[in-house]
Amino acid sequence: MTDTVSEAQPSGQARPEVERQGQNAGQDAPRRTSITIDAEYLSGHRFPYQEDMSLVEGVDLLAATPGQDINWLEDVELLEEDGVPAVFDRYSNSFLKIYFPIPEGREDEIARKVLIKHLHSGNSYGIALKERHCKFPQPELGPWLEGSRTVGADWTTPVLEGWEPPQH
Amino acid sequence: MDTVAPPPRFDPRGLVELDERVPGTAAIDGDRGSFDARDLTTRQINLELRRLVYELGVREVTVRNPGAKHSLGVGILARCRITFEGSLGYFACGLIDGPEVHVTGRVGWSACENMMSGVCVIEGNAGSLTAAALRGGDVVVRGRVGARTGIDQKGGTVIVLGDAGSMTGFMMQRGRQIICGDAGHGLGDSMYDGTLYVGGKVASLGIDCVPGEWTEADTEFIARKFSIYGLGSPPELQKFVCGKKLYNYDSLEPSERKLVL
Numbered sequence: 145m146t147d148t149v150s151e152a153q154p155s156g157q158a159r160p161e162v163e164r165q166g167q168n169a170g171q172d173a174p175r176r177t178s179i180t181i182d183a184e185y186l187s188g189h190r191f192p193y194q195e196d197m198s199l200v201e202g203v204d205l206l207a208a209t210p211g212q213d214i215n216w217l218e219d220v221e222l223l224e225e226d227g228v229p230a231v232f233d234r235y236s237n238s239f240l241k242i243y244f245p246i247p248e249g250r251e252d253e254i255a256r257k258v259l260i261k262h263l264h265s266g267n268s269y270g271i272a273l274k275e276r277h278c279k280f281p282q283p284e285l286g287p288w289l290e291g292s293r294t295v296g297a298d299w300t301t302p303v304l305e306g307w308e309p310p311q312h
Numbered sequence: 313m314d315t316v317a318p319p320p321r322f323d324p325r326g327l328v329e330l331d332e333r334v335p336g337t338a339a340i341d342g343d344r345g346s347f348d349a350r351d352l353t354t355r356q357i358n359l360e361l362r363r364l365v366y367e368l369g370v371r372e373v374t375v376r377n378p379g380a381k382h383s384l385g386v387g388i389l390a391r392c393r394i395t396f397e398g399s400l401g402y403f404a405c406g407l408i409d410g411p412e413v414h415v416t417g418r419v420g421w422s423a424c425e426n427m428m429s430g431v432c433v434i435e436g437n438a439g440s441l442t443a444a445a446l447r448g449g450d451v452v453v454r455g456r457v458g459a460r461t462g463i464d465q466k467g468g469t470v471i472v473l474g475d476a477g478s479m480t481g482f483m484m485q486r487g488r489q490i491i492c493g494d495a496g497h498g499l500g501d502s503m504y505d506g507t508l509y510v511g512g513k514v515a516s517l518g519i520d521c522v523p524g525e526w527t528e529a530d531t532e533f534i535a536r537k538f539s540i541y542g543l544g545s546p547p548e549l550q551k552f553v554c555g556k557k558l559y560n561y562d563s564l565e566p567s568e569r570k571l572v573l
Contacts, residue, residue, distance in 0.1 A: 287410025
């Protein structure tokens with residue numbers, strides 16, 4: 145995967161895991177690879193709620209989840225990625241880093257709120273993939289938000305240009 | 313003159329009953345809907361469910377006479393309440409993300425496999441592989457369950473009021489199971505992580521499954537779940553966890569680590 149995000153990071157920090165590929169070393173546009181994938185790497189930029197806790201304080205976790213408790217969020221906890229606090233977004237298989245200071249004792253709660261804000265905002269990369277690739281009709285923003293539009297109702301078999309079916 | 317049979321039709325998504333149409337037979341009253349599944353095929357029932365939930369915004373659906381058909385209520389990815397008045401067959405309510413399901417009868421193998429979130433309450437017994445690869449949400453079985461309950465479980469909670477079969481929690485990676493009755497041989501065999509609570513006798517522990525230390529968080533968790541689902545007072549439970557001798561996450565590659573989160 146070509147790395148284009150390190151320049152887009154507001155902090156200007158280089159990703160520690162980015163390395164130059166040998167075959168491209170010394171060329172004008174070196175190709176880089178990364179062994180980890182996080183949400184801002186996939187989207188090319190950070191989101192405001194990664195840096196400002198006030199943007200997630202109002203998230204109602206009980207309202208955002210089925211049943212009478214926080215349901216699936218029970219398994220979501222604050223983790224760490226590249227030495228930075230992060231929450232895992234299972235819908236895009238990527239970490240969402242959290243850059244603001246997290247009050248002691250509220251680690252998991254804040255991680256869950258940041259994740260729900262991310263999903264409600266439609267910024268999870270998995271949501272972008274739904275529009276393009278999902279094969280069956282389903283709510284674009286999943287079960288986290290009421291009134292989401294339906295995507296996947298018009299899926300057709302992809303056609304590989306120039307491919308002919310075998311004669312047998 | 314011989315006629316040439318048309319080539320068999322194929323759907324790359326794996327669909328059968330290709331030409332099935334939405335039956336549109338449900339009676340709708342506000343945000344509630346119900347329909348009789350007795351004369352409908354599996355795909356017709358699932359199409360009708362999706363029409364009600366996705367297209368019409370119905371939030372409470374009752375399916376009468378499901379007739380233990382297989383694969384009902386699968387892949388529903390929205391918040392809603394679904395009641396099946398009767399029993400379901402294999403692979404009931406798999407791959408769901410959001411619904412709160414109530415099954416008044418029994419279910420066959422692999423109910424709620426790969427469930428992402430939501431609630432599924434089963435009044436009767438459940439077959440083997442219940443909640444296989446469960447990712448999140450609560451699965452409550454008021455009866456007994458078969459073997460390998462929660463195999464490959466990666467999150468969520470399984471509550472069983474009765475007994476559980478052999479290899480319960482096999483290769484469990486995260487999540488929790490509360491077995492109020494007895495557990496069969498090989499409890500928690502090859503588990504990576506997660507927590508098993510057992511109220512009755514354990515026939516034998518599996519490889520690397522060891523007794524765990526009870527904490528206040530366990531007490532709060534058990535009391536909360538029993539209260540939510542009206543299960544009365546919880547029995548005295550033993551806690552079992554992974555001994556971390558066989559596998560541990562520290563040795564996993566980052567990509568493998570993400571598979572279990």
